Amino acid sequence: MNTRANDQAPRLIDPSEAAFTAMLAQVEARRREFSELRHIPRDMVDEFIRVGLFRAATPAKFGGDALPPAEFLRKIERISAVDASAGWVASFGSALVYFASLPLTTQAELYRDGPDLVFAGGLFPVQEAMSEPGGYRLNGHWRFASGCAAADMLGVGISGGQDTKGKPLTALLKPEDVEIVENWDVLGLEGTGSNELRVVDKFVPEEYTFVRGGDVNVDEPLFRYPAIAYAAQVLAVVNLGVGRAALDYLTEVGSGGSGITGAPRLADRAYFRIELAKAESLLRSARAFFYEITETAWEIVLRGDPLDDRTAGLLRLAGTAAVKAGWQATQIAFTLAGTGAIYNGHPLQKMLRDAAVPPQHAFLGDGIFDSAGSVLTGGTPFPGFI
Structure with missing residues (x-):
């Protein structure tokens, strides 16, 4: 394969x-x-x-x-x-x-040819697959396969069974066995190429299927870190980067010359300074929480101790807090930049559109706050949360 x-x-x-x-x-x-x-x-x-x-x-x-x-x-x-x-x-x-x-x-x-393997997956909607001796027969469409055009291996989501406790499986295929349907026409993150995958009558051996976040066969620290939480974190951190870029741009512009109308420079206006400082605090606070709980969880993993539900829940909470802080900081930057930001060529236009997309991801939506609150108050983790 x-x-x-x-x-x-x-x-x-x-x-x-x-x-x-x-x-x-x-x-x-x-x-x-x-x-x-x-x-x-x-x-x-x-x-x-x-x-x-x-x-x-x-x-x-x-x-x-x-x-x-x-x-x-x-x-x-x-x-x-x-x-x-x-x-x-x-x-x-x-x-x-x-x-x-x-x-x-x-x-x-x-990994026969080396450790540098590019994987992309269109895992949803999960499709039924026909069970055959030794594996599964696949047919169907899967969406949001970010980076699929450059992948070495592609994954699609199929229904699991009793052996997976009802959790879906990911089935691995070679790129030549998958059709990429180019339908990625979106508000932001347009460069991710998160197109649809189409598979027609392909067999995947059982040994090339796995449960995302399931039991692992590698005893190394990284693979004891909660996989689903990590998957949310790597997406959330994108908005920390966008928010940082937006505020850095705004700070530079605000410290420059006068505006389009000849009014005083932005940095000389109290409302600008106040809102910029609030946005800076918002982003840095979310970022500090994000990396603090990441390092805490990693220390637990390195000690060889099991990660408790509360810490795993905080990882998910920190991811959602980070993605929303990045989005809010970018919105503030756009608003404070004034009239010039309405032009399509303005740098903040792209940042605004890009930052709008990650909060829409299922791993990072408002439902995570409910799930995290349940864990923090001693409740049972919601399915798929940690």
Whole structure:
């Protein structure tokens, strides 16, 4: 089942700060291209590979780095501050944590050519699959397959059974076995290429299916960290990056010259200073909570202790708080920027549209507050929450 999205060998890995900075410069230079293409092209994904993002969740036993979550999240935050779509696609370097639930023989086959594997999944709506000896026969459509155009492996969601306790399975397919239906026409994050996947009469062996967040077969710290919470965090951190970029832009502009009408510069107006300071506090507070609970959970995992429901619930809560703080900070920046921000070419236009999308994700919606509140008050975690 091992495959590559192109025939070129992976580039040499360079995890240095200089290489990462050079990659960010490429993202900045090409972000308009990403929006026009409506996906991040493979050659840019290769640059993400080169700085180690797509081995960040590969087990060390298969040559990966299995990075601590906070280290990976900070990298995605930095990319997202330059371009949110690039950050969103790069964030799926974390998705290989799911592969730890596969049989070790399957994992060995997937990583046979190296630890840098690009995975994308259109997991919903979950489809019924026909059970056959040794696996499943698949037919159907799946949506929101971010980064699918550059993937080495694709996943789709199928119904589970008694063995999975009713939880859905993800079935892995080679890109040549899947049709990408290009229907990604959206308000923001247009460069993520989150198109629909179509599969017609394809067989997937049982050993190439797994439960997301299910029991793992790799005994390394990263794979004891809650996978569903991590999946929400890598998306939430995109908005921390966008919010940071929006406030930095606003601060620079506000400290500059007078406005369009010749009025005093923004930084000389009390309302501007007050609202900017409030937005800065909002974003930094959410960010501090986000990384604090991430580090706390990681320390528990490193000690070898089981992660309690309360800490896992706080991880989910911090993700939703972060995504909403990034969105609110960007809205404030747009409002304070004044009339010029209404023009389509204004930098805050794209930031505003991009920041509007992550809060709509099912992992990050308002329902998470209810679920988190239940856990914090000693209630039973809602299904799929932790």
